[in-house]
Each structure stands twice: as C-alpha cells, then as structure tokens.
Amino acid sequence: MAAVVGVLALQGSYNEHMAALRRIGAKGVEVRKPEQLLGLDSLIIPGGESTTMAKLADYHNLFPALREFVSAGKPVWGTCAGLIFLANKAVGQKSGGQELVGGLDCTVHRNFFGSQLQSFETELPVPMLAEKEGGSLTCRGVFIRAPAILEVGPHVEVLADCPVPTITSGKGLEDEVYSKDRVIVAVRQGDILATAFHPELTSDSRWHRLFLAMDKDSQARSLAALSLSVSSSEPEIVSKNKPLDLPIFE
Numbered sequence: 001m002a003a004v005v006g007v008l009a010l011q012g013s014y015n016e017h018m019a020a021l022r023r024i025g026a027k028g029v030e031v032r033k034p035e036q037l038l039g040l041d042s043l044i045i046p047g048g049e050s051t052t053m054a055k056l057a058d059y060h061n062l063f064p065a066l067r068e069f070v071s072a073g074k075p076v077w078g079t080c081a082g083l084i085f086l087a088n089k090a091v092g093q094k095s096g097g098q099e100l101v102g103g104l105d106c107t108v109h110r111n112f113f114g115s116q117l118q119s120f121e122t123e124l125p126v127p128m129l130a131e132k133e134g135g136s137l138t139c140r141g142v143f144i145r146a147p148a149i150l151e152v153g154p155h156v157e158v159l160a161d162c163p164v165p166t167i168t169s170g171k172g173l174e175d176e177v178y179s180k181d182r183v184i185v186a187v188r189q190g191d192i193l194a195t196a197f198h199p200e201l202t203s204d205s206r207w208h209r210l211f212l213a214m215d216k217d218s219q220a221r222s223l224a225a226l227s228l229s230v231s232s233s234e235p236e237i238v239s240k241n242k243p244l245d246l247p248i249f250e
C-alpha cells in the first residue's frame, strides 16, 4: 500500500511536492481545511510566502488543527516558508509579525539570504541524508528568498549548514546575526523535519524518501503502542526512468 502524505495546499510549491511524492510512488493529499488533516499521518508544509500563507491559514482556521497535528508527534516537514511556519520564533518579519504554527525549537530569520534577486543554488554537504538514503554526499540546495536558522534548541539535530554569501554577510540590520560565517539550513527534531531550501524543485528524491521513512517509523511506533502487528508493506518505488510530470532542475 502506498504511503499517503498531506500537503498543505494554500499557496506556494505544493504541486511540486505532490509531483515529487508521485515520483517515489507515494500519494499526496492536498490539505486546505482543518478537517482534511484528520486521518492523515504526516504533512508537508511547502515553500511560498509565509505571510500570505499565514493569512490564508488563519482565514481557513487552520492554525489550531496544525498545532494539534504537530504536537501529536505526527511527522511534519516544512520547506522554506514551511520551515518559518514550524519555527518557535521568527525574526525579520513584516511589521506586526505573523502567526506561526511552532513546535520546532529554533529561531529562524525569514529572508536571511536577501531578496528574490539574491536567490541562489549551491551544493550542500548532507552526510546524514547520504548515510540514510545513499547517493552523493551533497544535495542541490535551491534557495529562493530563503530563510536560515540562527539558533537551535538542545534537541534539534543540525542536518546541513551553509556559508553565508558575502552579499548577505556583514549587511547591517542585526550585526550579530550577519557576523556568522555559516548558518543552519536543515534540521530534524524528532518527527519534525525542516529545510530552508527546496528539494521538491530538484530530481533528487532523497529528502522525500527520508520523510516517508520518518512517516513509516512513526506509524510503526503507533501500531507498536497499540500492540498490533506491523505490516511490512513498502511504498511501491516507481522506476527512475518514469517521465517527470512537472519541470524540475536535473
């Protein structure tokens, strides 16, 4: 039986996450209303524009259900704006701030790497991803007006960091923030995964596979807690040669 993953579909790159899930034989379900979270075991919060996404989430009364989902310990992966959503604290916000879902013990800077024009791609060393999912020791990091994580709590595992580009480095606003050489761009805290970049825009499926493995582990734990036997069904892996259904960077 294929895994079913919820994808918050208010705004941003949710179609790309749905396509990335299809490429590895998992089923994505678009989530726009609180009741659509019921019965789901895991959720991806995509990148986009976090203020707009927060306004839409508020309009649909999604915040309480999203917080409940996270605090129930169900696997949640935030990419870019999704990472901002999951952070306990965000800086660099528009005046008045914005509502966050929270749960991830970190401070995130919303537009750390600058404006849309300072978007960039880089090869990121990701030893944990290579260890768990095989393949290259690096992954392609697509950073689009990207946030960065400035501080993490003691239970947060840092999965990737990245040098601060010189264009950002030393740039005024919050001196102690920009004086760092490197910033954190991928973390895991228990069943929460967060990346400041966009794996769904690349052909590297390892982040989505890692998230599915988290989902599977969490379901196995729930079943074990209920003293039920766990089925060994694996999600069907679709051939790598399958034509891609949305444009991505190869």
Ligand SMILES: NC(=O)CC[C@H](N)C(=O)O
Pocket (backbone or CB within 6 Å): 046, 047, 048, 049, 050, 051, 079, 080, 081, 082, 084, 110, 111, 144, 145, 146, 147
């Ligand atoms: N690509 C992205 O998701 C960018 C997020 C953006 N920095 C924000 O504040 O929402």
